[in-house]
Amino acid sequence: MYSSSALPYATVPFSCNNRSNHKASVNFQGLAKLLPTSAYLGTKKLLGQCSFLSSDMILMHGRVGHEWKISALLEDSDTMSTLEENDETIEEDAEPLGILSLDPGFKAFEDHLRHRFRRYLEQKRLIETYEGSLEEFAQGYLKFGFNKEQDGIVYREWAPAALEAQLIGDFNGWDGSNYQMEKNQYGVWTIKIPDQDGEPAIPNNSRVKFRFKHGNGIWVDRIPAWIKYATVDSTVFAAPYDGVYWDPPPSERYTFKHARPPKPESPRIYEAHIGMSSTEPCVNSYREFADDILPRIKANNYNTVQLMAIMEHSYYGSFGYHVTNFFAVSSRSGTPEDLKYLIDKAHGLGLRVLMDVVHSHASKNFTDGLNGYDVGQSSQDSYFHTGEQGYHKLWDSRLFNYANWEVLRFLLSNLRWWLEEFNFDGFRFDGVTSMLYQHHGVNMSFTGNYNEYFTEATDVDAVVYLMLANNLVHNILPDAIVIAEDVSGMPALGRPVSDGGIGFDFRLAMAIPDKWIDYLKNKKDEEWSMEEILFCLTNRRYTEKCIAYAECHDQAIVGDKTISFLLMDKEMYSGMSCLMDASPTIERGIALHKMIHFITMALGGEGYLNFMGNEFGHPEWIDFPREGNGWSYDKCRRQWNLVDADHLRYKFMNSFDRAMNALDDKFSFLESTKQFVSSANNEDKVIVFERGDLVFVFNFHPEVTYDGYKVGCELPGKYRVALDSDALEFGGHGRVGHDVDHFTSPEGIPGEPETNFNNRPNSFKVLSPARTCVVYQKVEEDLDEHVKEDLEDEVKLPRTDTTAAVVMDHHVPNKDLSLCQEEVGESEVEDTEETEVEDLSRAPQK
Template sequence: MEITGLLSIDPGLESFKDHFRYRMQRFTNQKQLIEKYEGGLEEFSKGYLKFGFNREAGGIVYREWAPAAQEAQVIGDFNGWDGSNHRMEKNEFGVWSINIPDSGGNPAIHHNSRVKFRFKHGDGVWVDRIPAWIRYATVDPTKFGAPYDGVYWDPPPPERYQFKYPRPPKAQAPRIYEAHVGMSSSEPRINTYREFADDVLPRIRANNYNTVQLMAVMEHSYYGSFGYHVTNFFAVSSRSGTPEDLKYLIDKAHSLGLSVLMDVVHSHASNNITDGLNGFDVGQSTQDSYFHTGDRGYHKLWDSRLFNYANWEVIRFLLSNLRWWLEEYKFDGFRFDGVTSMLYHHHGINMAFTGDYNEYFSEATDIDAVVYLMLANSLIHNILPDATVIAEDVSGMPGLGRSVSEGGIGFDYRLAMAIPDKWIDYLKNKSDEEWSMKEISWSLTNRRYTEKCVAYAESHDQAIVGDKTVAFLLMDKEMYYGMSCLTDASPMVDRGVALHKMVHLLTMALGGEGYLNFMGNEFGHPEWIDFPREGNGWSYDKCRRQWNLVDTEHLRYRFMNAFDKAMNLLDEKYSFLASTKQIVSSTNEEDKVIVFERGDLVFVFNFHPENTYDGYKVGCDLPGKYRVALDSDAWEFGGRGRVGHDVDHFTSPEGIPGVPETNFNNRPNSFKILSAARTCVVYYRVEEKEGNHNSSDIGAANETLTDIAKLGDFEGINETSPADAVAKQEDLKAAQPSLIADDIATKANTETEEIEEETSDDK
């Protein structure tokens, strides 16, 4: 493998070519060693077929890597928790094993029975631990603070979930719905995998997302950790159901055309001893442990353990973990959490990365971790070439999103983590008049060339207690009592709903090659997330999603939700996220207007709080006729209907042909529009050869004002008050189809009914 590909993309990396050559050599050497001693990555990553509990001829074989143990036993319900007759043997590599013969032709350990690994360490003390490779773990819900137990999971064939649907084709660009199953219920309780599949997945598909990103799948004993303090890496979180229930969820997602990503945590592990991997650390040397020893083995801010990525068995464990989730559960890829912590010995603590390349390529770089990530991405794409793998990195490490073969680390996308910080700064600290169009545009487009980004205005990070979502920053307490359409909106709510739509579409259209939204933020969920804890009386009241708010027709939450549907549909039709054409032609500070082209669309954002511009000229590339594709000011999105959707906008040539500097805003053509205050409008170019395009474009899906007028008397609509307009829309509701992507929503509902029928036996 060569690194010339990466260096040719960014000549600034030439000074660090020795660094890239060194890590590539380390990667190559590691692969060769794995090939020599394990038969290659393919076999090496099937560790779960060797370690843990596995059925083999005539019995169950259990293996555990615990080189620090002096003696070892397997205990559980099957032997009355007395391991004296089930002592294990240790080989030269520190692996303990035992073959437990069948009893009367049946497994000696029954399915769904409890098991643990008991061992004596150097101090002569016996301890009980959950097996490292356990596939299911549960806790007695009636005993507060009780430790988890490992569970032997091997259901008989009739009880095993059988996948019915193939993986959907890989999307050109991911439109990701980030979700937490446990807090997805409208009731103050923990939701289940099956309830999420039946109740929430259809909502996600109806909103035109193509990917679901599931948080907190790996078992974690502390619910309030949001799933990031993992205790059992091969086990599904038992709070929401069984392994078969999770398979049902993923299969149903696939039936709806949704890919499913898993939020995987390989950056650290819970420091729990009795029920976590940390329990295998009994003071041994680092080569005999999953983690580094001493201070290096602890993350000071996260209060968690840090893996030793140079250790052979750690690499086996983590790579096998990735294969397990891909093959056993049919996940379609991963979002790697905490990548910054992995990349550097300082873990990003107290670091303010400036973009200086010396910050990325120095002795502070953890080459062992980098090599592991290169191995991980190589493996994932070998197993599933169409996998989507995303890195959460705040540092901006160059090459993170380039292929391993050209010297990169191999991720498909990186999260554009600076974007939400910019929006928070503006919404908290700047008046509307202080908003800089140039700064906003630069913040959204400031990403590494040829390294794809997933953009987001807010994720789960902005929804947790102590922080605020975009909607909450905009509308504050008025979200509780000012969202009824039965009265005119207050200035704060009117501004909030308008900017909520603009911020999210601008982020999607200009911020990256993919888009992400956290569950509930699409409609401006008013509550932050506060997991049950002693400080709130162990309440689940703010650890849920109030779907009733968006389902209530007279509340303004539905306007934001409708716009979310429409902007996802815009990409579904025009594929602008996947387009490499992105040209910002105007960032007018006085007018507070941003104009840009993405793909074949022209986007116009007017952030001015008061000024509406009639006859406003915007530049474009191709000549012809343009029409409205999406309008945030449309009535169905809670707007005022100031922009005519049945208007044809014809272009005029600009400047001297062949002399770009004489063009208008560096564009060879222009057309004039009405740009209303606090609105965003997207225009598409009409292809004359296709005839009247309007019947199949986004404008048709959203219903133009002309179409609405056919259904009722909407003359003088610009003079109609918002309350009256809503009332008229309600009167028309029975006479017209859903305003937003009704065909897709209907398709999703139909497929949902089909899978419910086909899987009724599994419930």
């Protein structure tokens, strides 16, 4: 028996991060071996990571425009004046830790878990003391950057390392000599630009920069850190970006028309990249995506869109993960108002919109990135850690110092900005593994042992930030969905902050695509293990929800292959026409493409994700314009013409994708807590399970069709086909009868589950063709009542609520049942015989 609920404390050892530059990997070694921990860091008063704090280190905090305060953090001090009066309250608040009751494995690490929870409470209390509330703290964009105030525009920038500073731009001919800024004692520079003749002195959509002199006596120009828009001169090769003052008049501002759609219990997510969404070899726009692509997503019955590469990034080929300007939309695809149009259009279609947010690292660009503010100062005065600790060696990017007050303000405000200014409905946090550990997951082998998660290697500062972030997002938008991309399987990542968890709603089930890639690359079909597949799909932590996916953007980048390309390779160029017979490669490829995606959706989690184009088996890989390909956009687009062509077989995979989403829309099986796997037969290559009240039958055998295959189920009654991958409309052969009634037979002795068939009290028989998946739904009985009574009297059914099993003519009858000659319509009725005989319920046909 296999059941997800049978492994309540299973670890989640993911096989590796799918991004090519992430070297984390795992080797599962069973449930965690609980060992003593030495992960308690520092004293209970400590706010920063103890190994990075000296006795004289200070933390700056305060509300902009209010009295600024500093608070000394003494590593070994018994007192901390700013929190002393609230210390007892924090102790009381920190006492409950709900996650301890969920997993006995946490007990050995209780000190570490309580330490980080108390650190979270202390940081939150500090913010509330000096900023009013976490929500107020996260409105830094109302003070920093450019903001209209009475009779002028006020610009503020945090740059403690600067000795002098000026504001320059188109508005003053890039001459800052008359626009000197003033610095307060906490490193915040301020200038007010008075209005001219009642109009803002800085025109909308005009370029601006922050010019400052640092310790070497050198003046440098940087894009304001809180800039809302940044553009580049596309006529100049490798030109740096410029900050743009964005404040359009009311007549040019986009006004949202549609309310947010209700939060789905089970997100069916369509992951999309705006720039590469066009059929043409170009960068697509927000408005074209809204008008052309969103209707496709809606038509395929997704309920959520996840947008990549929205935050400005100067290098297009980074897929949006080397962010340069955190508050600015990517200008390649349009303006902030254009993005608002897209999100509002999605909401009008009933689609929720998530943003791929990157707070795990930042671009190391100096001229147009946040890194330009690092001029050799201490980490306390920088957004980033100093030295090697401040660089991600594999990603070639900068790493944030999450213990820094202004970093917290910057990142938390960034989340609130995207939620409130653009009406995003939540986030997918990228690179969470890198944030959680000092080693960033590089060259680590995560086995699932709890000592890998709760040690000195854990970056508690980053964990506290993530707890604050999730608390903030859900306070601002209770219906928000926040997803973590974590390859390590950090326990309690998906538990509420109030329970001592990190607070994410979902985690990505990152082991699943790796399993499929391994099988497709390294195993023959007959070598596929049903037990391995099943374990991979169901190995997730109890009470922590997962988003399952067979492939995402990671598998589509150059140097890798999508599932369709692994299955069909070069024959995708010549064998996809419906005007010719499908080759064995194409037959196999389309069949397995449907099965792999569907079993991943149906058994792998509480939500599902698909990357743009994979729903119809988009050929080839993604290769962004670069010097190595002659700056070509040819493989940085989506060929929608392939799925739109009625004579090509891509339409079959797309139709099945639409149908499996519609199945969840109708039956809500993804949100059902009932998930029971009754059979994973490696000899037959068949997996049978129930999700909700649906019965799923997956036959992965490359050749054998089973006629009269016996499947177990919980509920008695009549079943019919709800979805069939072998249907003609999905490119199949139409071998399964959709109008056939499958009546259940009772199994075993009532009250003795061990006597049941595959641990199920009822069963029925099906036709299961090779390489197909069929879903059965229970339907209302339509036999007349007097016919039911006659059947019960004649056949002497052991249960009054269960009809006899009805086997249609194409089924081979079970030898352990004696066939009753009483005819009911066109069906043959079987009675149960109370003698033990050989079970020949599987009758293979080739």
